Amino acid sequence: AQKITQTQPGMFVQEKEAVTLDCTYDTSDPSYGLFWYKQPSSGEMIFLIYQGSYDQQNATEGRYSLNFQKARKSANLVISASQLGDSAMYFCAMREVRSNDYKLSFGAGTTVTVRA
């Protein structure tokens, strides 16, 4: 079964506007972590933000924030004030702690194109 679902293959956003990237997950593990990575056209994987399942507050890192809705099993990434350099592929990933091996399960990704 798919553990991470990203339903938006591609999105366009105007420069300086905010964009929300959807991510839903499936796990029965009460302890887990959710990650977002950015992959620009150059190909490297850049870590953006992390949310633990027991964290009380939504994670934020600069212009990135994670809208964590535990009951809905949703961990959407919000990028505020989009910049041209935000054009990239974005991946949501989950780590289930019970397996004790810290491996990640990735979604299929969402391509974001920022328009000037």
Add this chain to the structure above:
Amino acid sequence: NAGVTQTPKFQVLKTGQSMTLQCAQDMNHNSMYWYRQDPGMGLRLIYYSASEGTTDKGEVPNGYNVSRLNKREFSLRLESAAPSQTSVYFCASSDWGDNEQFFGPGTRLTVL
């Protein structure tokens, strides 16, 4: 700190050839991972090593073998390459409890 390094960056093989992808990390991490990324898809785990001396299969292990040579190095071997193994391969490492998994720059492999 170099972080996670991978060699080679690019490789072209013919069907049936073998090769080893090298990965090293200088962050003293216990866990290391090999993923593959196919066009339009997320990363899929091939093999991982939760700690030095252990290796385990991931989601797509068929056609691959791994060696955790020491704490720093984790290699991925293709014994008899097939066109279906054309992909970008990423090595990653992390430590227990880390809130980030660190990735290498990737190896782009083409099997003709």
